[in-house]
Amino acid sequence: MSHKMIIKYWPNRQSINLNNALVDLFIETEKKLALKTNNKSQEYLYLDILNNITRTKLLQSTLNEFKELILDMIEVNLDPKVLIKLNKQIVTIFINRVSSNFFLKFQFNCEMSNNNNLKYNYNNLTDYLLIYLIFGSSHIENDIFLFETMYTPYNHVKVLLENFIIQVGNIIIQQLIYNLNNSLNINKFLKKQNICNKLYTSNRSIILFLNNLKWQDLIQSYIYDIKSFYNERQKVWIISSEGIISKYIYLSKGKKVQSLNQIKITFLFWLEFKDLLIPKAEKFFIQIAKYFLYCSINLFSNLILILIRIIVFYLSK
Template sequence: MNTILNEMTIKYWPNRQSISLNNAVVDLFIETEKKLTLKTNNQSQQYLYLDILNNITRTKILQSILSEFKELILDMIEINLSTRMLKKLNQKIVKIFIDRVLSKFFVQFKFNNTILNNNKLKYHYHNLTDYLLIYLIFGSSQIENDIFLFETLCTPYNHVKVLLENFIIHIGNIIIKQLIDNLNNSLNINKFLKKQNICNKLYTSNRSIILFLNNLKWQNLIQSYIYDIKSIYNERQKIWIISSEGIISKYIYLSKGQRIRSINQIKIIFLFWLELKDLLIPKTEKFFIQIAKYFLYCSINLFSNLILILIRIIVFYLNK
C-alpha cells in the first residue's frame, strides 16, 4: 500500500510535445529562478571557478544564464528541429549559447571583448546537456531506455530539474574560467575583480588568487584522470545542484557505454586497470586469506605442541 502511495506522489516529466510539456518547462524555469535567489555559495567541498566571485555577482550570472537559456529553448521550439538534427547540432548550439552569454557578461563589465574573439573557447561537453535539451523540447520519450536507471516514460520531474541546475552551474563555471584565462595572470585578475567590485573577499590578494588557481588546476587534473574514470567505471556522473545550503555536488547513474567512447587512450588504460583490479584483487585476497588461515592454524598447533613438550619436561624433572 505504501509503495502504491509513493508511486502516486512522484511527479513525472511529460513524454512528448504537448501543452503539458510546455507547462512543465515553464514551472521548471520558475522553480529554478526562485532557487537562484537563495544561497549560491559553494558548499561542495570542491573548488569552482565561480568561487572567485562574490555572492551577488555569482547569483546574477547564474540568473543571466537561466534567462538566456529560456530564450534558447523558445528559439529552438520555433525552428522546429527534429530530434536527429538536434542531437547532431547539440555541441554547436551549446557553443553558440556560451558565446552569447560570454559576450553579454563581458559587455556588462566593460571587458575587452576582442580578447575573447582571439582566444578559442575550450570547455568540457558531456551528454547530460544533450538529454536536457531533448527533455525540454521533445519530452522524455526521445531518450534511450538504457541511459538512466528508470524507464524513459517514467522520468521523474526532479531528474530534469537537477539536470537544468547542473547545466546552469556548469555554464557559469565555463564563463568565469574563460574570463580568468583571458586575463592571463593573477595580477590582471586581481585588478579586474577589484575594479568591478565583484571579488570574493577570500580572494582579494594576489597570493590568494594564485593559490586558488593552483588548487583548481590540481583538482581538475585529478578529476580528469582519476575520479572521472572511476565515475565511468561505476556508471555515475557528478552533477552540481542548488540546495538550501548552497551549491552542492551529487552523483546520478549514467550508462557507461554512452561515455566510454569519448575518453582518450591513457584513460582507457586506467579504466582497464580498474576492471583488472576488480577481477584479480578478490581472488588474490581470497588466496592470501587462505594462506594466512593455514599459517595461523600451523602456528597455533606448533605453539600448543611446544607448551605440551615444555610441561612434560617440567613434570619429568619434578618427578626426579
Template sequence: MTKYWPNRQSINLNIAVANLFVQTYQRFSCKLLNKTPINLPIDILDNYIRKELFIDILIELEILIIDIIELNLDIKNIKILNHKILYDIINKAIKNFVHKLKYQNNYNLINHKSSYNKLLFNEHKLLIQNLLIYLIFGANAIDKKTFQFYRLKTPFNHVKLLLENAIIQISNIVIFNLLDNFPSIETISEFLIINNLCNYNNASIRSISHFRNNLVSYNWANRYIYYPQNIYCCRYKIWLLSSKGIFYKYIYINRSHEYLKLSKIQLCLILYLELQDFIIPKINSLIIILGKFIVYISIEIIGKGFRLCFKNIIQKINQN
C-alpha cells in the same frame, strides 16, 4: 507522491517547463556556496555576482528554447547542432557578463586548446542535449537506453537536476574562460577588485594563486582519473542546488559509446580498474588466508611452548 515529467508536446509540457523555470529562479535566493571539496571556477565570485550569473544563464536557456521552437527544429537537428548550441550559449553568457563590468578585458571567447574546455565539450550531449529534448519534446522523445528508469515515468526532479547542472556547469566555463584570458595573477586580481566580483580576501595574489593551482590539479585528475572512471561505471556527475548550497551527485547514464573517444592514457586507467577489480579481491582473500594460517601457526607454537614449559616445571617439582 512522485511528480512525473510530461511525455509529449502539450499544454501540460508548457506548464511544466514554466513551473520548472520559476522554481529554479526561486532557488537562487538560497545559499549558492560550494559545499564540496572540489574547487569550481565560480568559487571566486561573490554570492551576489554568482546569483546574477545564474539568472543570466537561466534567461539564455529560456530564450534558446523559444528560438528552437520558432525554428521548428526536430530532435535530429538538435543532436546535430548540440555542440554549436552549447558553444553559442556560452559565448552569449560571456558577452552578457562582460558587458556589465566596469573594466572589460580584450578577450577571446573560448580557448579551444584548454583541457578544461575540451572535457566539458566532450560531455555536451550529457550536459544540454537531453535537457533540451525533455523541455521541448517531453520524456517520450528520450532514447530509452539513456537512463535507467522507464522514460514515461521520468520524475520531475530528474529534469530539474539536469537544468540546475547545466546552469552551474555553464557558469563555471564562463568564469574559467574569462579568467583564462589574463596573462598573470596580478591582472586577475586587479580585474576582480575593480569590478567588485569577490571580497578582497579572495582577490589577493596568494589566494588567487592557490585557487588557480587547485583548479589545474583537479582538472588534471578529472581528465585522467575521474572522467574515464565515470565512463567505465556508466555514471555522470551532476551539480545541483540545495537550501544549504551547491552539491553534486552521480546519476546512471549509458556511456558505452564514449569508450572510443578516450585516449590511450585514459584507456590504460580503465585497464587498471579492470585489473584492480580482478586482482584486489583475490589479494584480499589471500591475505585473509595467510592471516588465518599465521594465527593458527602462532597459536600452535605458543601452545606447544606453554605445554613444554609446564611439563618441565612439573618434572622438576616431582624430582624434588
C-alpha cells in the same frame, strides 16, 4: 497508493503539460538560486573566486538567458536529430551570449576561445536536457538512465538543468580567468569591480587557487572521469539547501569507448583487470592469513603449555 502515483514524472511529448512543467521547473530553479550558491562540495569551482552576490547574479542571468533560448528553439520547431547535431554550436553561442551580456557592465569582452584547455565540458547530458525541455521524455533513447523513458522523474530533469546552469557559469569564469592571463590582472580586475571572494583577495591566494584547479582538473580527467566512465556514472552539480554540491547519476556510456585516448583506455583496462584480479587475490591472502593466524595461535598455545610445565617441574622440586 502505488509507487508510480507518488513520483512526479516529466511529460512525454509536446503539450500543455510540458509547457506547465517547464514553467514550474524554471520557477523552482529561480527560487533555489536566490537562496544559496556557495560551494559546499569538496572540490574547487572557478565560480569560487566570485563573491556570493556576483556568483548568484551570474547563475540567475544564465538561467534567464536559457529560458529565452528554450522559447526560441520551441518556436523554430527543430527535428530532435537536427537539434542534437547543432547542440555543440548552440551551447557555445549560448555561453558567449551569457558572458557578453553579464560582463557588459564591466566593459569587458569575455568570449570562449579556441584554446583546447578551455573547451566547454560538453557531454550528452546537454543533449538530453534540451530534448526533455523541448520535446518531452519520449524522444530519449531507452537504457540511457536507470528508469524507462516514459517514467522519467521530474526531479531528474531538474538535476540536469541545475547542472547545466552551474557548468555554464563555471566555464564563463574559467574563460574570464584565461583572458586576464595572470594572477596580477585577475586580482586587479576582481578588486576594481568589487566582485572578488574575500578568500582570494591577495595575489598569492589566487595563484594557489589556480594551481589547485589545474591539479584537480588533471586528476579528474585521467582518474576520476575514467572511473566514472567504467562505473557508468556521470558527475552533476546541483543546488542543495546548503549550497552547490556534486553528486553522481547513472549514465550508460557503452558507445563512447572510441572517444577515449590511449592513456585513458589503458587505465580503463587496468580497472577491468583490477576488478577481475583483486577479489581473487584478496580471497587468497585472506585464506593465507587465516592459516597463519591459526598456526600462530597453536604455536603460542603450545609454548605457553611448555612454559607452564617447566615452571611446575621446577616448583615441584
